[in-house]
Amino acid sequence: MMRSLGEVEDEISTVESLQIDLGTIRAATDNFSDSRKLGQGGFGAVYTGQLSNRLDIAVKRLSSNSSQGEVEFKNEVVLLARLQHRNLVRLLGFCLEGVERLLIYEFLPNSSLDQIIIDPVKRANLFWDKRHKIIMGVARGLLYLHEDSRLRIIHQDLKVSNILLDSDMNPKISDFGMARLFDLNQTQAETNRIVGTYGYMAPEYAMHGNFSIKSDVFNFGVLVLETVSGQSNNLFRMGDDLEVLISYVWKNWKEGSISNIIEPPISSGSSIEIERCIHIGLLCVQENVARWPTMASVLLMLNSHSVTLQVPSRPAFFMHGGIESDMSSMQDYNLRVSEIERSSSKSNLISKNETSMTEPYPR
Missing domain, CATH: 3.30.200.20 (Phosphorylase Kinase; domain 1)
Incomplete structure (x- = not known):
């Protein structure tokens, strides 16, 4: 239990x-x-x-x-x-x-990953080898929490601000205040107490309170796409359109326009490796929860290019571009989060990625 x-x-x-x-x-x-x-x-x-x-x-x-x-x-x-x-x-x-x-x-001298992503100067020096090291390290840390430690832990609040970086840019997962402890033979559970960060919460968790080790997989997918693109997982304007990062990546991946996702600092990296990371990130944020991989599968896909990747379905909360979108699931998600925020306003159960807040260590 x-x-x-x-x-x-x-x-x-x-x-x-x-x-x-x-x-x-x-x-x-x-x-x-x-x-x-x-x-x-x-x-x-x-x-x-x-x-x-x-x-x-x-x-x-x-x-x-x-x-x-x-x-x-x-x-x-x-x-x-x-x-x-x-x-x-x-x-x-x-x-x-x-x-x-x-x-x-x-003490970890390179602060948190979000502080690098939102800083144009620091981000310009975050070349592909460092980004790939961060992605791989986070994947190994999550696999340890899910399967390799003597406990089974669901982090519940994995995001770029909770990834700290040491002097060699090795990533360290932090902030375990919202974590949940599972029995080793347990795979999922339900709760009425929704905690986490808007934009990172897996859809079945945010809307129904269902969570499992795969809830962290969704968070990991978002983190991968943020790390590759250098964009935070929130609304941003691209020309005349208002975009959500996951949708923007999905559309460009479908159209074969990978260069629109990759920012210049990493363009000199291995194109095959970069595209594979984007592909794996999209597999982790698919609309169909049953198709999300486990972290063991994710690490295998990251380590071995001989492993064939499935074709991902469209992501959860997909926006077609601009203001007119297929927003039914997004509206449900927003309504659910609004209800949680109203009922939890005094206890701060929801945090909202405020970039004006500088907090390079766990909350």
Whole structure:
């Protein structure tokens, strides 16, 4: 039976060895000095610091008035203390003293993937070899969560802002506050508590509350298309048309206009490899949920060019271009998200990809 990690808060006692006293963190961050602040988000601020052994750290300081942050805090500690993989962010410790709730992570100097994608200068230096490394690393991290760890984890909020990058541009999946723990023989579940980010939530989850390990596959597909195209997964104007990234990629792929999807910084990469990644991304966001691959299949397709790829069907929430669109499923999706936002406005269960918010570490 599936249980929310927020329901196992008593397990935090099993990770007491990771507890760090508040004085140590105050010293490391110059008492949470503004000069040390990396970013500010809905659940608190993130600071950089250095421990006495000269280890660089990132400290997430949850705001005292965030009840949802309390749940996410416990989820993060309990889960990351039990998982180890080179493509998952490493939790170094936590602090619970008075009103302070602090999460201490390894410091990753290249911030998050979304901060690179929205910055024209940084994006121009993100050549294909780096983008391919990011895609492969995220795929390996997800496969570990779904099949290779001693737990079965559904992340539920995989997106470019939750992919952190180390000094060698190796990706680390972060933000496990919304994750769900499955039994190893469990494949799917239902919930009335919808959490995630608008534009990333799989359709059957956003509209019906049904989720499975393939919900993460949909998110991964969106992330792949964003990484290849350098475009965020939201509405953008292309000439006179208002486009959604997934629809824009699908139309150009169908027409054989791959060059319209690929931005100049990666045009010198392997065209076969780039096209294959786009193809795999589209397989992950198809309208037909039953045809979505597992992460094991995705990694096999990414690793071996001898594996024949199926022809994807059109993506979920497909827009034909311009304002006049086949919007029935999109309207249902938007109505569902609106209902969730109204019922969850006080607890911030839905986050909306606000590019004005700088938060390079987990919420």
